[in-house]
Amino acid sequence: MSHLFPTYGKWDIEIKSGSGAFVVDSNGKSYLDFIAGIAVCNLGHCHPKVINAVKEQLDTLWHISNLSPIQGQEDVAKKLTENHTGDYVFFCNSGTEANEAAIKLARKATGKHHIISLVNSFHGRTLGSMAATGQEKIHAGFGPMLSTFDYVPLNDIHALQAAVNEETAAIVVEVIQGEGGVHVMAQSFADGLQALCEEKGILLIIDEIQTGIGRTGKAYAYEHYGLSPDIVTLAKGLGNGFPVGAMIGKAHLKESFSAGSHGSTFGGNPLAMAAAKVVLTEIFNEEFLDEVAKKGKTFKAKLRDTLLDYSMVQEIRGIGLMIGIECNTDVTAIVKALRDKGLLVMNAGSKVIRLLPPLTVTNEELEQALQLLSEVFQELETKQTLTK
Structure with a gap:
């Protein structure tokens, strides 16, 4: 049993x-x-360089609180931002946590609470990320979702424009919907999405948890579309199987995530950073x-x-x-x-x-x-x- x-x-x-x-x-x-662990083991199972890096770190230091500087975090954050439109990184343990951080950051930075996501999207299973997920089967049985989310169909720019209101803080999208059926964003929708966010002062959040870290032949999938997101979320392939997530944001968001505004006990721990550093060195090539x-x-x-x-x-x-x-x-x-x-x-x-x-x-x-x-x-x- x-x-x-x-x-x-x-x-x-x-x-x-x-x-x-x-x-x-x-x-x-x-x-x-x-399956590769659901787009996780992007370098394959038991990649020798990842194994050796984690083993070496195991013999040095497993964990230290985030009150102390961790050089591995700085190294990985530098690799992430060098290949990205963003400037600052928050480390966590999973994609759901990365999306929770993005939702919190968007609300705090804008002072607004309304967020738009897409029908058939998937952003996680905690209360915030589940509310961002545009699938009724994920919501079923858990009572009312956060009332500040609305959902529009992928590639319907008119529906997206109509959903925006004065309280819209952010629009969160996957450029390829993984769990929702491998549906691909149209270039015309991407162009309209970017223009709408810029015109209305809305933050653009791109969930790259399944599509990021080389999965589509680019460091990040949004690069295929010429998009410039304010926030990007990552996990899965970032650690090649070692639990790690990350949220990347542009410089103008820095002050909204000041000391005490968010945290993660295990986020960015030395073992995860050792794995992620090797992954990015190999893939961001x-x-x-x-x-x-x-x-x-x-x-x-x-x-x-x-x-x-x-x-x-x-x-x-x-x-x-x-x-x-x-x-x-x-x-x-x-x-x-x-x-x-x-x-x-x-x-x-x-x-x-x-x-x-x-x-x-x-x-x-x-x-x-x-x-x-x-x-x-x-x-x-x-x-x-x-x-x-």
């Missing part, structure tokens, strides 16, 4: 070890992992990012050439190595069939298969995944034909 709250729909396999793009279960079966963009473009083209011939596949979309395969049916059985064949993928909503391989995935591993996807769709369509 498990003593855990059943908050997750657990698989029937237990992963015991991993290396690069592969993991191994308790029965010794190997899987090609195209032009050659590395160019390779991610190239692999993603080629892989998506091959997916379209191969899978769109199957009647159950409707669309393939995404940027870089964040790709969604939309089907005309619930994908639960497809995800299970792929797992049985040795490919780990996950859903994004009921009808989208999400592919999030490590950014270090090889072309050969991408070909292997393509072959397994094709096999499963072929088998399922053959089965459907026989049962008609």
